[in-house]
Amino acid sequence: MEKNSDLTQDFSQIITLIESAKRNALKKVNEELIQLYYQMGHFLSDKVKQTTWGDSYIDEVASFITTSHPTLKGFNRRGLYRMKQFYEAYCDDEFVSTLLTQITWSNHLAILAASKTTEERDFYIQLSIKEKYSFRELQRQLDSGYYERFMLSHTTVLPEAVTKTIKNEFLDSYVLEFLDLPDKFSEHDFKKAIIHNLKSFILEIGKDFSFIAEEYRVQVGLDDFYIDLLFYHRGLACLVAFELKIGKFKPEHLGKLNFYLEALDREHKKENENPSVGVILCSTKNSEVVEFALSRSLSPAMISEYTLKLPQKELLQKKLHELKNVIEGDLE
DSSP, X not given: OHHHHHHHHHHHHHHHHXXXXXXXXXXXXHHHHHHHXXXXXXXXXXXXXXXXXXXXXXXXXXXXXXXXXXXXXXXXXHHHHHHHHHHHHHTTOHHHHTTGGGSOHHHHHHXXXXXXXXXXXXXXXXXXXXXXXXXXXXXXXXXXXXXXXXXXHTTSOOOHHHHHHHTTTXXXXXXXXXXXXXXXXXXXXXXXXXXXXXXXXXXXXXXXXXXXXXXXEEEETTEEEEEEEEXXXXXXXXXXXXXXXXXXXXXXXXXXXXXXXXXXXXXXXXXXXXXXXXEEEEXXXXXXXXXXXXXXXXXXXXXXXXXXXXOXXXXXXXXXXXXXXXXXXXXX
């Protein structure tokens, strides 16, 4: 038995070595491809400017490659124009150009197609690197207007206890279209739908979250209380309690959440962990009521809205544009 156990352990180490080598090889291949496409884009961009042919120069190059080297894939007319666009989008951005090889070509194409500004492109590149998004995961965030929601979330004035602890880690609104809930549902249905779609929920809130439990029990005195959802956040090194509300935010919700956070910190937080964080996830909220409720709160807590369908990106972009105009007007 001991011999078999030793062999199984050895074999597992071998598989680990093989898988690690395969990942490293794929990473190296991707780096070389991205560098090639960038260099091709550079070459084509310069030639288009220098020749009297203009963009038709790219058509000639594509025709030559597809005719004389038909086994070379991705170098057709469409592919070459994308390489030129890729180079021209980042050639003057020294910071981002050092990050380009860290995401895949398909992710780059998705970002270029969906982003309207340099800031938005840079944001999604850095987010893709941080969260290690697959193409499908990135496309979902692009479709849900994650950039606009993030920027709108971080223009909100929050108490010092919040900004010091959870800045850049939580959003003011979450999109939960994947829950596929009916028109009428209970908080129990809401919670069960999240548990059933936990992978998609963590994609929306951030991959640094690790799920601990639903209906997590905390005991105070002789009484038991239950937190809807409890997570651990690796980056913040703290417990994160989610309280789910299917209606509008009410100030008393915050009192209950603060009670849970105090119980977590006294009885469940480890010595090396930071104070617990709380999120109230509600269907709607009044900004003025939220401001009043949070103004004297010393706990790191967020009140966030959720929607059960993908938002219209145009509306988010308009709202963000209007907010930027207000801020710029205040600074003048």
